[in-house]
Each structure stands twice: as C-alpha cells, then as structure tokens.
C-alpha cells in the first residue's frame with residue numbers, strides 16, 4: 001500500500017526522517033538558566049557540558065558565573081568547543097551538566113562519575129523514569145527537577161532553520177546526581193517563570 005493512501009505509514013516514515021543522527025535536539029534556554037539559578041555547583045571547579053551543541057547549557061552556566069568546559073562529538077560551531085566522544089573522555093571536573101542523547105543518559109551518568117565528576121545534571125524524559133529505576137538507584141541520584149511548563153525539544157536543524165517550536169507531547173526533568181547522596185531521591189519542580 002502506498003504511504004499516500006495510508007497515513008500511519010506516512011507518519012512512521014516521517015518520524016524516522018526527523019530523527020537526528022546524534023540526537024541533536026534543542027532545549028529552550030530557560031531550562032539551563034533556571035537550573036543554575038536553583039541548583040548549586042562547586043564554584044571552585046568548572047562545569048563541563050560534554051554535549052555542548054549550540055551552547056545553551058554552556059551559556060547559561062557562564063551567565064551564572066561558572067567557568068565552563070565545552071565538548072561535543074560534532075562541531076556545531078560553539079566557539080572553543082572540543083570535538084570529543086564523551087564516553088572516550090578520561091577525566092571530568094567536579095561538575096557536569098548537559099542535555100545528552102536520551103538513550104545514553106545511563107552510560108553518560110556512570111561515565112561522568114567514573115572519570116571524576118561529583119555532581120551531575122542531565123535532562124531526561126519523565127516518561128522514562130519508571131523503567132530507569134534499577135540504574136538510577138545504583139547511582140547517587142539525589143533529586144529530580146520537573147520542568148514546567150513543558151519544554152519543547154525539536155531537532156536542532158528544525159529550530160535553526162526557523163521552524164515552529166512548541167507542542168511537544170513529552171515532559172522533561174533534570175536528573176541531579178550528587179556524589180555524597182545517600183537515601184531516596186526527592187522530587188522538586190523547576191518553573192520557567194519563578
């Protein structure tokens with residue numbers, strides 16, 4: 001059956017077409033601006049964003065007064081950004097904050113602690129929290145920040161070419177890991193406008 005006659009096939013095709021090869025999705029700037037307003041990181045150390053992309057997390061960290069290290073597996077033009085696969089990196093500063101590929105959050109979180117981080121913040125889809133329990137509980141998972149209103153995260157190409165941003169059906173949170181955390185994780189909200 002042709003895709004023109006079957007909308008389900010057309011929808012599935014377009015989803016595959018829209019998926020970015022390296023999960024280059026762009027979060028709204030307020031997500032990291034608000035993160036650094038409410039969440040304290042070690043000010044003696046820089047913040048590493050290993051998934052810098054266009055630099056929204058890095059810019060927000062700088063604006064909050066942190067020194068920043070930037071890297072990404074693809075050079076997306078952010079000045080000074082090192083081209084590097086994070087999973088091959090051998091050292092990290094105390095602070096890591098990023099919007100990683102969602103299917104790699106577990107590997108990124110483990111790796112960040114393995115190479116020296118002591119506080120890690122990563123954006124994660126709320127719908128994936130339930131299934132993530134086994135590995136989240138193995139890490140020093142301190143709290144989540146539920147982002148509201150729901151941020152939209154279309155592909156970077158869509159945003160940079162002037163496409164409409166809005167209408168995402170997924171909810172997102174920041175996962176916050178703190179090296180010395182013991183006990184159950186807490187739930188907090190991160191509101192864009194407070």
Ligand SMILES: C[S@@+](CC[C@H](N)C(=O)[O-])C[C@H]1O[C@@H](n2cnc3c(N)ncnc32)[C@H](O)[C@@H]1O
Pocket residue numbers: 022023024025026027050051052053054055056057071072073074076084085086087098099100101156
């Ligand atoms: C969701 S986007 C981050 C968007 C970014 N916050 C911005 O302001 O543009 C994820 C980024 O992770 C990068 N990435 C994917 N796999 C990676 C890896 N193994 N190591 C480092 N960066 C990776 C992608 O190239 C992409 O730029």
